[in-house]
Amino acid sequence: MTAPGIVTISDGSASSSPGNAPGGDARAALVALLARSSRGDEAAFAELYDLTSAKVYGLARRVVRDPAQAEEVAQEAYLEVWRQSTRYDEARGNPLAWILTIVHRRAVDRVRSAESARERDTRYAALGDGPEYDEVAEAVTATLETARVRKALTSLTEVQREAITLAYYGGYTHREVSELLDVPLGTVKTRMRDGLIRLRDTLGVEA
Amino acid sequence: MTSDAPDIHTLSGAYALGALDADEAAAFERHLESCAACRDEVRSFGAATASLGEVVETPAPDRLRAAVLAGITEIRPLPPHVAPDDPSTSTTGSGEELALRRRARDRRSSRWLQVAAAVLAVVAAGALWRTVALTQQVDTVTATAAAVSTVLTAPDARAVTGVVSSGGRAAVVTSDQLGRAVLVTDGLAPAPAGSTYQIWYLDSAGAATSAGFVPAGEHATVLLQGSPVGAAAVGVTLEPAGGSAQPTTKPVLAVAV
Numbered sequence: 001m002t003a004p005g006i007v008t009i010s011d012g013s014a015s016s017s018p019g020n021a022p023g024g025d026a027r028a029a030l031v032a033l034l035a036r037s038s039r040g041d042e043a044a045f046a047e048l049y050d051l052t053s054a055k056v057y058g059l060a061r062r063v064v065r066d067p068a069q070a071e072e073v074a075q076e077a078y079l080e081v082w083r084q085s086t087r088y089d090e091a092r093g094n095p096l097a098w099i100l101t102i103v104h105r106r107a108v109d110r111v112r113s114a115e116s117a118r119e120r121d122t123r124y125a126a127l128g129d130g131p132e133y134d135e136v137a138e139a140v141t142a143t144l145e146t147a148r149v150r151k152a153l154t155s156l157t158e159v160q161r162e163a164i165t166l167a168y169y170g171g172y173t174h175r176e177v178s179e180l181l182d183v184p185l186g187t188v189k190t191r192m193r194d195g196l197i198r199l200r201d202t203l204g205v206e207a
Numbered sequence: 208m209t210s211d212a213p214d215i216h217t218l219s220g221a222y223a224l225g226a227l228d229a230d231e232a233a234a235f236e237r238h239l240e241s242c243a244a245c246r247d248e249v250r251s252f253g254a255a256t257a258s259l260g261e262v263v264e265t266p267a268p269d270r271l272r273a274a275v276l277a278g279i280t281e282i283r284p285l286p287p288h289v290a291p292d293d294p295s296t297s298t299t300g301s302g303e304e305l306a307l308r309r310r311a312r313d314r315r316s317s318r319w320l321q322v323a324a325a326v327l328a329v330v331a332a333g334a335l336w337r338t339v340a341l342t343q344q345v346d347t348v349t350a351t352a353a354a355v356s357t358v359l360t361a362p363d364a365r366a367v368t369g370v371v372s373s374g375g376r377a378a379v380v381t382s383d384q385l386g387r388a389v390l391v392t393d394g395l396a397p398a399p400a401g402s403t404y405q406i407w408y409l410d411s412a413g414a415a416t417s418a419g420f421v422p423a424g425e426h427a428t429v430l431l432q433g434s435p436v437g438a439a440a441v442g443v444t445l446e447p448a449g450g451s452a453q454p455t456t457k458p459v460l461a462v463a464v
Contacts, residue, residue, distance in 0.1 A: 037284065038284050038285075038287075039284070040283070040284060042276065042279060042280065045275075045276070045279055046272075046276055049272055049275055049276070050272075053266075053267040053271065053272065054264040054265060054266055054267060055260070055261055055263070055264055056267070057265050057266070057267035057268075057271065058263040058264040058265035059260045059263050061263075061265045062263040062265075067268075071267075071268060071270075071271050071274075074267065074271055074275075075271060075274050075275055075278065078275040078278070078279075079275070079278050079279065079282060082278075082279045082282055082284060083282050083283075083284055083285055084284075084285060085284050085285075086284055086285045086286065086287045086288075087285060087288070093253050093254060093257070094254070094257070096257065096261060097253060097254055097257030097258075097260075097261075098257075100257050100260035100261065101253070101256070101257060101260075103260070104225060104256070104260055105225065108225045109354070109356060109357060112228075112357075113357050145258070145261060145262065146261075146262040148258075149258050149259065149261070149262045150262070152258075164224060164259070165259075167221065167224040167225065167226035168224050168225070168226075168256060168259050168260075169259070169263070171225070172226065173221075173226050173227065173228050174221040174226040174227065175228070177226065186214070186217075188221075189214070189217045189218060189220065189221055190217050190220075191220075192220035192221045192224055192226065193217055193218075193219055193220030193221070194220070195220065196219075196220045196223060196224070196252045196255055196256070197220075199255040199258075199259075200251055200252055200254065200255040203254065203255055203258055204254075
């Protein structure tokens with residue numbers, strides 16, 4: 001059911017701790033709801049919305065910051081999920097990951113779009129001296145999954161962690177990250193890659 | 208431009224995080240077509256990046272639920288992918304086979320019409336969510352699709368369409384405001400062995416500037432390199448693999464933009 005080389009998180013947590021929510025049951029439920037949605041079942045999509053909206057809106061909000069724009073991004077993403085529901089392929093990963101990939105792409109698109117260009121300077125300025133990681137840590141809730149991800153993030157070096165969080169949560173390009181961290185571009189590229197490899201392996205092993 | 212830099216493999220992390228700009232993402236996607244190791248690596252990062260997304264939760268406002276559930280009533284979910292007919296595998300010509308091929312061809316042209324209709328709907332309505340209709344046609348990976356929707360939803364986006372003389376159709380959508388253009392192809396005949404479709408901006412004096420390449424495949428959506436501002440037309444020529452500095456063959460497509 002999972003292609004070789006793909007690390008799935010929910011598989012593991014289902015087998016190790018069935019009492020904690022984000023396991024196989026949630027995954028199976030989302031898979032079934034997506035299948036029903038692909039046949040035009042609006043009630044199924046409403047259930048899917050209820051199961052995922054805090055994560056979808058949370059991610060949109062985290063990346064674009066502005067609540068009104070985050071709402072638009074989340075809405076666009078949901079309409080895309082509905083439309084593309086047939087194209088979700090269980091073999092390629094867990095359904096929540098698939099949904100969040102759509103949300104993230106649209107959120108990043110939004111912060112980089114022309115309308116947002118003028119706000120970029122503000123975003124730079126607003127960064128201040130607190131690393132983004134702290135904000136992420138504050139925003140997370142104390143579930144098993146988030147604890148695992150937080151722990152995995154702490155296993156990274158500081159540059160790896162900052163590069164990854166600025167790119168993923170901040171929507172910054174690797175060039176911008178290089179400038180923000182005052183680290184050469186080549187270093188940023190390798191830190192992002194090394195950091196993701198470590199994150200992938202840590203999450204996979206602990207699952 | 209086409210020869211990959213030696214360290215292009217190290218871009219897999221930045222790509223998976225969505226941290227490449229549109230040009231870099233397009234270049235990396237071209238690299239992915241020929242590099243199985245990078246493809247596997249990018250796939251393997253999927254769960255890690257998604258788990259970064261999973262840990263940020265904020266209760267959504269109630270009106271979002273209402274807007275989403277109202278919105279889906281107006282959108283038809285896509286049909287499933289079905290195994291494509293391949294007319295080239297058959298050389299005999301019984302009546303039944305010919306009918307099958309014709310149906311396959313009709314399906315291809317209606318698919319094209321869907322693409323074109325989607326592009327025009329976007330241009331006309333400017334409704335952001337309609338880009339989904341186009342982006343689903345785009346089997347390229349995420350970052351390009353995002354950049355592409357930005358072009359398609361630009362307030363000043365314009366679309367022109369044309370027939371590719373070697374087979375297939377194409378549409379070019381330009382936004383002067385963003386200084387970007389997108390080429391969409393449908394039913395494009397494969398480039399002969401050892402050659403590639405190269406895209407050009409042509410100015411009114413006929414001078415050509417390379418704008419990138421059309422990736423292999425019947426359907427493609429390409430964010431052109433460079434800006435359409437000042438260009439009079441967009442052309443496509445067949446060039447030796449690796450591309451040319453200037454067009455060396457007669458264009459298979461030329462549309463005024």
